[in-house]
Amino acid sequence: MKKHDEKFDKKEKDLENALRRALADYQNLEKRIAEEKSSWVRSANKDLILRLLPGLDSLLLAEKHTDDEGVKVSIDHFLDIFRKEGVEKIETIGREFNPNLMEAISTREGEEGIVLEEIKVGYMLKGEVIRPAQVVVGKETN
Amino acid sequence: MGKIIGIDLGTTNSAVAVMEGGNPKVIHSAEGRNVIPSVVDPISHIVGDVAKHQLVLKPKTTIFSIKRLMGRKYTDESVQFDSKWLPYTIKSGRDGMADVEVGGRTLTPQEISAMILQKIKADAEAYLGSKVTQAVITVPAYFDDSQRQATKQAGEIAGLEVLRIINEPTAAALAYGLDKKNAHTIAVYDLGGGTFDISTLELGEGVYEVKSTNGDTHLGGDDFDKAIIDYIAEEFKKENGVDLSKDPQALQRLRESAEKAKIELSSATEAQINQPFITQGSSGPLHLTMSLSRSKLEQIVDELIQKTLKPVEIALKDAGIKVSDINEIVMVGGMTRMPKIVETVTKFFGKEPNKSVNPDEVVAVGAAIQGGVLGGEVKDVLLLDVTPLTLGIETLGGVSTPLIDKNTTIPTSKSQVFSTAADNQTQVEINVLQGERPMAADNKSLGRFILDGIPPAPRGVPQVEVAFDIDANGILNVKASDKATGKEQSIKITGSTGLSKEEVEKMTKEAEVHAEEDKAKKESVEVRNQADAMIFTAEKTLKDNEGKIEEGLKKEIEEKTKALKDILSTGSKEDLEVKTKDRAS
Numbered sequence: 001m002k003k004h005d006e007k008f009d010k011k012e013k014d015l016e017n018a019l020r021r022a023l024a025d026y027q028n029l030e031k032r033i034a035e036e037k038s039s040w041v042r043s044a045n046k047d048l049i050l051r052l053l054p055g056l057d058s059l060l061l062a063e064k065h066t067d068d069e070g071v072k073v074s075i076d077h078f079l080d081i082f083r084k085e086g087v088e089k090i091e092t093i094g095r096e097f098n099p100n101l102m103e104a105i106s107t108r109e110g111e112e113g114i115v116l117e118e119i120k121v122g123y124m125l126k127g128e129v130i131r132p133a134q135v136v137v138g139k140e141t142n
Numbered sequence: 143m144g145k146i147i148g149i150d151l152g153t154t155n156s157a158v159a160v161m162e163g164g165n166p167k168v169i170h171s172a173e174g175r176n177v178i179p180s181v182v183d184p185i186s187h188i189v190g191d192v193a194k195h196q197l198v199l200k201p202k203t204t205i206f207s208i209k210r211l212m213g214r215k216y217t218d219e220s221v222q223f224d225s226k227w228l229p230y231t232i233k234s235g236r237d238g239m240a241d242v243e244v245g246g247r248t249l250t251p252q253e254i255s256a257m258i259l260q261k262i263k264a265d266a267e268a269y270l271g272s273k274v275t276q277a278v279i280t281v282p283a284y285f286d287d288s289q290r291q292a293t294k295q296a297g298e299i300a301g302l303e304v305l306r307i308i309n310e311p312t313a314a315a316l317a318y319g320l321d322k323k324n325a326h327t328i329a330v331y332d333l334g335g336g337t338f339d340i341s342t343l344e345l346g347e348g349v350y351e352v353k354s355t356n357g358d359t360h361l362g363g364d365d366f367d368k369a370i371i372d373y374i375a376e377e378f379k380k381e382n383g384v385d386l387s388k389d390p391q392a393l394q395r396l397r398e399s400a401e402k403a404k405i406e407l408s409s410a411t412e413a414q415i416n417q418p419f420i421t422q423g424s425s426g427p428l429h430l431t432m433s434l435s436r437s438k439l440e441q442i443v444d445e446l447i448q449k450t451l452k453p454v455e456i457a458l459k460d461a462g463i464k465v466s467d468i469n470e471i472v473m474v475g476g477m478t479r480m481p482k483i484v485e486t487v488t489k490f491f492g493k494e495p496n497k498s499v500n501p502d503e504v505v506a507v508g509a510a511i512q513g514g515v516l517g518g519e520v521k522d523v524l525l526l527d528v529t530p531l532t533l534g535i536e537t538l539g540g541v542s543t544p545l546i547d548k549n550t551t552i553p554t555s556k557s558q559v560f561s562t563a564a565d566n567q568t569q570v571e572i573n574v575l576q577g578e579r580p581m582a583a584d585n586k587s588l589g590r591f592i593l594d595g596i597p598p599a600p601r602g603v604p605q606v607e608v609a610f611d612i613d614a615n616g617i618l619n620v621k622a623s624d625k626a627t628g629k630e631q632s633i634k635i636t637g638s639t640g641l642s643k644e645e646v647e648k649m650t651k652e653a654e655v656h657a658e659e660d661k662a663k664k665e666s667v668e669v670r671n672q673a674d675a676m677i678f679t680a681e682k683t684l685k686d687n688e689g690k691i692e693e694g695l696k697k698e699i700e701e702k703t704k705a706l707k708d709i710l711s712t713g714s715k716e717d718l719e720v721k722t723k724d725r726a727s
Contacts, residue, residue, distance in 0.1 A: 099183075100195075113199075
């Protein structure tokens with residue numbers, strides 16, 4: 001009889017644990033879904049913006065090769081729209097290289113660790129890096 | 143007790159997963175990615191994507207591919223080979239083991255790996271919202287004891303109790319649940335970022351035994367990228383006379399384009415490469431614009447793909463098995479998404495490989511499952527059953543109307559309101575059906591009952607609610623109630639999920655085979671029902687408006703209705719459609 005009870009006790013305990021675990025998983029899931037929902041809205045924008053950026057990159061490159069006022073106006077227009085969506089350009093040139101915001105593509109003789117040139121503009125969306133800037137960083141040669 | 147995480151500690155990338163509610167879930171990094179580059183800056187304690195960003199800038203202090211040195215002697219042939227191309231300093235440490243020297247400090251590969259594991263641990267804790275102290279870590283099947291020990295130590299340094307070190311191919315097989323199937327001999331084809339591994343496994347008594355393993359430690363996705371870059375650069379040179387590979391900035395953009403094209407061509411047959419102003423030519427800026435077809439890509443990388451087959455042959459030979467002995471093939475690594483690779487593997491083995499689990503995540507998923515087994519979660523979790531076949535009732539014209547779709551997790555309940563098919567109908571028969579076919583006669587009838595006492599009313603007016611409820615034991619309760627009178631009738635069916643596996647398979651297969659003709663049959667009934675409803679409305683309208691309708695129009699309607707009525711039971715679906723349309727005009 002005693003043995004029987006022990007068996008049931010153990011079974012009950014196991015089941016209770018399993019239930020607790022399932023409930024905990026469920027509650028955590030609910031919390032996470034709430035979080036994910038809000039981040040979804042953000043990331044949906046992020047994906048679209050990331051896909052639009054190469055077009056802007058081309059315009060920025062074109063600007064370097066032309067004096068056409070129209071291109072400049074178009075770029076400003078583009079950037080203005082982005083700004084309103086919370087997209088900010090990452091400032092790089094003359095600043096210290098920061099791997100959180102930038103990706104070093106190559107190095108050149110110059111002040112150690114300072115960004116000399118920006119190859120591709122980087123952007124933040126509401127304070128989060130969505131694309132790091134690609135830069136050339138200075139290196140002192142001895 | 144906290145959760146046990148499963149870690150795929152890779153040469154190029156690492157990934158982590160955990161069991162949640164009995165299912166494996168891949169944990170995304172703080173950067174929002176499903177994998178973490180296995181790159182470490184031990185001086186400033188930077189790991190992953192961020193460390194990768196400064197690789198060019200700090201080649202001597204940013205460590206990657208550390209797995210290649212784990213638990214190896216400095217004098218090892220492979221270490222000697224790798225030290226020639228790895229940009230950081232490798233030297234002989236305690237007991238002649240390979241160590242790295244970073245900024246004047248000597249670090250063991252264990253310590254470097256521990257930093258990756260620490261980041262993984264932190265990301266997992268952020269995701270789970272609780273401390274993580276235990277893990278299962280995977281290693282290549284060919285890792286010897288010393289390499290396994292080193293991996294375990296790395297975990298300990300990172301503050302993780304390593305409950306088990308398991309083989310990567312075993313983890314991949316676990317992720318596919320191959321231990322539960324009757325697969326005895328399994329081949330795992332793993333083409334990662336920098337390495338290729340092929341393993342054959344034998345399953346017995348729930349234990350996987352690695353029979354043989356082979357591969358190429360310097361063949362992976364990076365080589366594929368390089369081949370594509372070389373091709374594009376070559377084409378560009380032919381056209382413009384400028385060598386892009388000499389210009390690091392142009393090369394970077396080329397690399398991005400090549401990788402993007404490679405990924406796109408796994409689903410599309412053609413990819414556009416567009417990099418305006420890629421370089422300066424003698425007569426102004428030059429643009430890189432070309433399209434790359436999948437077949438061209440396959441030509442470019444064919445040699446690399448063929449290179450994987452030799453190790454596969456050797457692995458089979460070493461295991462003493464024939465190609466036909468392999469029951470299942472599992473694909474691992476992002477490169478295996480390439481259709482040409484799947485095709486090549488299929489052709490070689492004569493059967494389709496398993497590739498439904500994300501190949502970047504499959505090893506971590508398997509490790510998490512192993513963690514779940516060790517933690518008792520996988521066993522203890524109440525295995526929720528699913529209904530193997532669709533459950534529904536028969537409605538007008540012998541159509542099977544589904545209420546609970548197949549693969550619905552039980553317990554569950556579902557209800558729907560139906561009505562009568564004829565005027566003054568006082569009873570309805572509920573025929574409970576099981577199966578995937580659209581026509582009632584082709585499905586299995588589980589039981590039937592009659593709900594009577596419905597007050598006489600025109601057809602379509604009474605509201606009969608039919609409710610299905612399946613409890614956790616698979617017992618189905620079907621209840622029909624007349625909303626007007628509250629009168630109800632029910633039936634309890636105990637055998638609703640009690641079909642044998644073979645029966646379920648047979649029924650599902652039949653549904654697939656007959657899909658086309660069934661669809662036609664169902665459509666035909668639907669058109670007939672539609673015609674029937676149309677006749678009913680027309681006659682009712684005529685009757686209700688007796689004397690108010692112009693004689694000519696009335697006659698016309700009557701004729702058309704009669705024509706439709708005449709063919710209602712005999713006409714083909716097309717005829718009925720024509721006549722119904724005609725009648726409607």
